[in-house]
Amino acid sequence: MAIFLDESTRVVVQGITGRDGSFHSRQMLEYRTCVVAGVTPGRGGQTFDGGNGVRVPMFNTVERAVRETGANASVVYVPPAYAANAIMEAADAGIRLIVAITEGIPVLDTSRALAFVRDRGARLIGPNCPGIIAAGRGKLGIIPGQIVMAGPVGVVSRSGTLTYEVVSQLTEAGIGQTTCVGIGGDPLIGTNFVDCLRAFAADADTGAIVLIGEIGGTDEQEAARYVSEHVDLPVVGFVAGRTAPPGRRMGHAGAIISGSSGTADEKVKAFQENGIRVAARPVDVVELIREALAGS
Helix, strand or coil: CCCCCCCCCCEEEECCCCHHHHHHHHHHHHCCCCEEEEECCCCCCCEEEEECCEEEEEECCHHHHHHHHCCCEEEECCCHHHHHHHHHHHHHCCCCEEEECCCCCCHHHHHHHHHHHHHCCCEEECCCCCEEEECCCEEEECCCHHHCCEEEEEEEECCHHHHHHHHHHHHHCCCCEEEEEECCCCCCCCCCHHHHHHHHHCCCCCCEEEEEEECCCCHHHHHHHHHHHHCCCCEEEEEECCCCCCCCCCCCCCCCCCCHHHCHHHHHHHHHHCCCEECCCCCHHHHHHHHHHHHC
16 A cells, blocks of 8 residues: 555646656656646647657646546646645645645745645645655656665655655665655645654555654654654654754755754654654664564
């Protein structure tokens, strides 16, 4: 099994004709993701060349795409100024899973979009995230399919590049994954660690979880408490940014230390106090997961 998506997920790509949208749409199709439609205003009635003889119909609106293709998931590759409206358009059209890859969406726009999406019962992953991939089943976003293999480990991460690093090392060690989710590093995101932990804990095929955090905020501490109280699976954690000076922005907009709660040391302490084994380096995740799977 997988969480949030599977082979039956029917995807509409918003911004399919843009540079990033077109490139990654072809990558998703190559990974056998069921991309059924694209949306670019003014291009309705045309088709998108998905490669290998695949032609994807394009529509002016998400509502029309959903009505004619049965799409139930969306990937947003729309420029920052328009991305929040694209997210809300998808939710308003009945899409239930929206993955927003776009970086740089104004926080006020994101807050409006989050409220709109939740009111309509949809799930938003992101924004400013690499998306989600279910090993061998499909992907929504930009996680490279070639680094993933099917297996028992669920991966959830705030960092895109660390997602790739850890997943690649697991695969090279022969340890496959069920689903890998990059939740995004912005201060406001639609799906958090706890949401993913809850889904992994309910997934019969997931035997262990990797949780990759970073400095800033208290999401990792909340996730640690949730693991202690609700997750029976072994969890291995890693926290990026241990050498970051307080008050200094490091990468993501959300990776800013304010007070002691946002430091790497505080997050590592929370992990350890709640039964999560912590890797000192990304490469150490492999051995800890190997031991966790053997013990379980």
